Amino acid sequence: MGIGLEYSSPLFRRNRGDCGARCPKVLTMSGLNYEDFVRGKAKAYELRLRMVSYALKHGVSRAAREFRTTRRTVYKWLRRYEEEGRKGLVDKKRAPKHIPHKTPEDVARRVVRLRERNPHMGPRSLKYYYGKRFNLPSLGAIYRILKQEGLIKAHRRTKKAKARDMREIKKALSPFQKCQVDTKDLSDIPNYSAFIKLAGYPRYQYTFRCVRTGAVFVGLAHSNNTLNSAVFLAAVLNHLKEHGLLPRVVQTDNGTEFVKIRARDPGELTMFQRVLEAFGVEHRTIPPGQKTYNSDVEAFHRLIEHEFYDVREYASLPLLVEKLSLYQEFFNLKRMNFYKGKTPWAILRDLVPKAKRKVLLLRPFIIEEVIPDISFPKGMTAAQMGVYYVARLIITS
Helix, strand or coil: CCCCCCCCCCCEEEECCCCCCCEEEECCCCCCCHHHHHHCCCCHHHHHHHHHHHHHHHCHHHHHHHCCCCHHHHHHHHHHHHHHHHHHHCCCCCCCCCCCCCCCHHHHHHHHHHHHHCCCCCHHHHHHHHHHHHCCCCHHHHHHHHHHCCCCCCCCCCCHHHHHHHHHHHHCCCCCCEEEEEEEEHHHCHHHHHHHHHHCCCCEEEEEEECCCCCEEEEEECCCCHHHHHHHHHHHHHHHHHCCCCCCEEEECCCCCCCCCCCCCCCCCCHHHHHHHHHCCEEEECCCCCHHHHHHHHHHHHHHHHHHHCCCCCCCHHHHHHHHHHHHHHHHHCCCECCCCECHHHHHHHHCCCCCHHHHCCCCCEHHHHHHHCCCCCCCCHHHHHHHHHHHHHHCC
């Protein structure tokens, strides 16, 4: 019962040994035995086929000697060949057929459904918010299920040492000691951009975020300019001043809403910078193009896009502001910050025991709707109106 093989592979040396025929001296050039060769996964199928063919012609014992393996191995592949043919010579999966601790199918489906309903949530968020309610498995099991279903993206990990260092630096800050301010263009969010075009909803979001606690305040505007940024900043600083938590440093990028790029006088200030000066707050700018320096506020922009703008619908502009207010309240009071290990409110309460919840409840507002609340002297330019308004805002605080 032959298989009809040709001994033409350079891996085998032909000789006329004691078998009296052309026998393959297996791997005599490399000095390896059968097991070493197969572990390398190189032509394992071809080698087994030759071994079985040789065993059928010359017997198991001689095949074991020639292929430098055990009789048991030869018998194993002979048996598989007789039962399954050539398919039996291919490596089979080593995974166990039954895994006692494997997550039940109904639980796995539950995890997938929750993820599909909350595409912005990863394994930790699903476990934290829905673990007890839906009896979800361990964090590792949730991760494996989402990965198998293609519902989780691989993110490049930052260096752990660097992350730990930054965490320790932030822990040394007091609440609202250092804050970051930035704007977000909402027109590139598919779900929200239609409301901008069809219903005239605000295009820009102004964001103020505390580096130590992670707490945020937001405002909406139709235009991105220094007047709107100054009005938004003045409102937030007034609020924090009332609660004795006025920041020492506010950090921004080099956008024209914050700084003058090509000012004739290097000391010339924008309205945004004049507000900071009036409150006695230091202004710092990040190196041009280095958004990672403003990573806290940038991270919030990513979160609010996935958790709010991209998954909600708004029947009217007042309803949008109301829902945004509820989201900001949830973010500040109840949303777990897994990087910091607590909610912003919990961090603030631990560091400032006398702090009240309302310090984190400054409602979002549409900036342009606030500005016309005062009457301007006649003959003022738009820039002069902005300075006048901001000055009035500061004086009345």
